[in-house]
Amino acid sequence: MSIFSNLSAEQFETIGQELDAIRNREMADLGEEDANYIRTLIKRQRRLEVAGRGLLMAGFLPPAWLAGVACLSASKILDNMEIGHNVMHGQYDWMGDPAINSKVFDWDNTCTNTAWKQTHNFEHHTFTNVLDKDHDIGYGILRMSEDQEWEPRFLFNPILAGILATFFQHFVAVQSLKLEDYLIYKTKTKEEVKAEFKPTWKKMRKQLVKDYLLFPALAGPFAPFVFAGNMAANVARNLWSSQVIYNGHFPEEVEQFPESVIENETRGQWYVRQLLGSANFEGGRLMHVMSGNLSFQIEHHLFPDLPAHRYARIAPEVRAICEKHGLPYNTGSFVKQSLSVWKRIFKLSLPSKTEGGSKNGPLNGLRAKVVSLTREPESETRKAA
């Protein structure tokens, strides 16, 4: 039986109040420290980028090429994770600086600001780990839940996961198109997809021209080194950020929820769902910065618009609240969480052995119960497949 169904209305209420208190206290405290933090970080990222692109110009020398790729990868990771992701969450909107405002900020990534705010800020953060609502569960490609009907294509789950990770930025860019609806389920027309793809293509094109045409062209005869360097940096960023994001929601113990939980959900229940649906990983300061503090995925999901560098500070308090109410606080080393994610990816490539997934995960008792109440009878047979 999941802890979720064991909590009383009063407990949900108390948890909500305790977490709100943390939020209010931190929000009231925003100021110079946060501004300096993000500005300093942006400065470092820009310097790394300039250095990386400069070094790649001398990329015919192996050490320069390697150093260039390292700098540019780090720059792209910082740009996407600790800066872009957090700025576009509105964490720094209060500063009133258009350069770091969620309305206008754009990142070194092929996904547009607008599309990302729809799929991530709105869909993923509102419907965290709710099946059929949170498109981040599997990104339309993978089978990441027992409750997701098995199809033969999922035999390739691990390979698909690898492809998704390698080209992560492009998959995220087209995530809002819900391509599977066109390619697999045929509920969407080609014309619809084309029209929706336009703004994304505009951005993709600019990113591709920058990394694979203009910068290489600047290097003249050494163009291939720059081309390859940029590609390496893009892939490094993709592999790293996708793993960070998988680790936030897909380790085995993390719960998923049926759609019914979001009906009349209270603030306290919302908080608890975020807690149960997220996982942290541990590491040093550098690990936290490079993961955009998504190593504190739990804290991020509780307070998505709180400047992320504050998560480390409030994490012990959040953990204490979890312990007090008997809630799990899912954390472990980066390696442990990654292995757990990949185990799930492999396991789910095969049809589930038991009906309703009663085998794994603490929520399954509840899930089976709710699912049987809310789903059409035929979906039961579908799951048994």
Place this chain on the structure above:
Amino acid sequence: MNAMTQTSSRFQQGLTRLLQSRVADILSYPHGVDRYLEVFNPLWSVNEVRAKVEAVRYLTEDSVTLTLRPNHNWEGFTPGQFVQLSVTINGKRQTRCYSPANSLHRADGCIELTAKVHANGFVSRHLREQLSVGDVVLLSQADGEFALPEQRPEQVLLISGGSGITPVMSMLRTLCDEGFSGPITFLHYANSAADMIYASELDEIARAHDNVTLVRCFNDEGEQGELSGLFSREHLYIAAPEFAQATTFLCGPPPMMAAVEKVWEEDGLAERLHKEQFTLAAPQIESDSAEGEVRFVQSEKMAINNGATLLEQAESAGLTPESGCRMGICHACTCRKTAGEVRDIRTGEITSGEEDIQICVSVPVGTVTLDI
């Protein structure tokens, strides 16, 4: 890019053109060239006006006078116009409007802004207490209709009160630098002599120029000015008997401006009066108009109309709409009203239906829906 002035200006021009090119745009995509330049020098920018603080002076107890050196994106101003100055206070960008007070013909390319520090003047207090030489501030280009016409008038009357002195000071300095020979009357209202910004410089100007008449009027009793008390028609007859022939520029607190406007209207001279309103009168809300609610559609929030400006009501509802001058000048706060009636607190004019409004100078009359 002032730090580069040693290099030849042709090189600088070429560099600027290169940095503004489409290629530079894509190479720096999506952040833009400025976001990279500023990492190396806060003054470097191809689009934004940033300025370095060259001097900070305190001419009176409650004011601060800044000398700012703008970077090469600054396009200059016309005396009387204002700029928006942005500074970061406790991490948050704050923007206020100030009029350059310097002459158009100032040789060193700097501009001079003077801010009066009010009791709860959050930004002005910061400027006086925290800003120091070498700091970099953000500026807008100059804007505003209140400006000395290119064809200089034959006879000029400048009337100001309190910190409203700055735009007319710029006019006076400019005209004097140009060797303007027509009569200029400078009529200024302040609480006391010690309170008057630019007092000694005005003295000097008046002494050095036969065509300049300086008339100071102090409110506090026992102060030695040419006049005392509040503006009246009598003051005008004493200070500028030929006011009907002059082109008049007026800037000061609302009650004073209203008194002056009344005289010009009564005499059918309204066309010859140019005015700049610097501070807003507290809105007069009749109790029956502060009812209904304010709905913020995009953020799905709602507030019970309390009669304050829509900007204030939005802020107390936890929203942070864009704003700048907060007095109806810069249009930073403009947003779409989809339904309801608002009153413009500057004019009292009531408008209804779907329109773009400046929320800092609009109060709701009944229920209003905003698209923020």
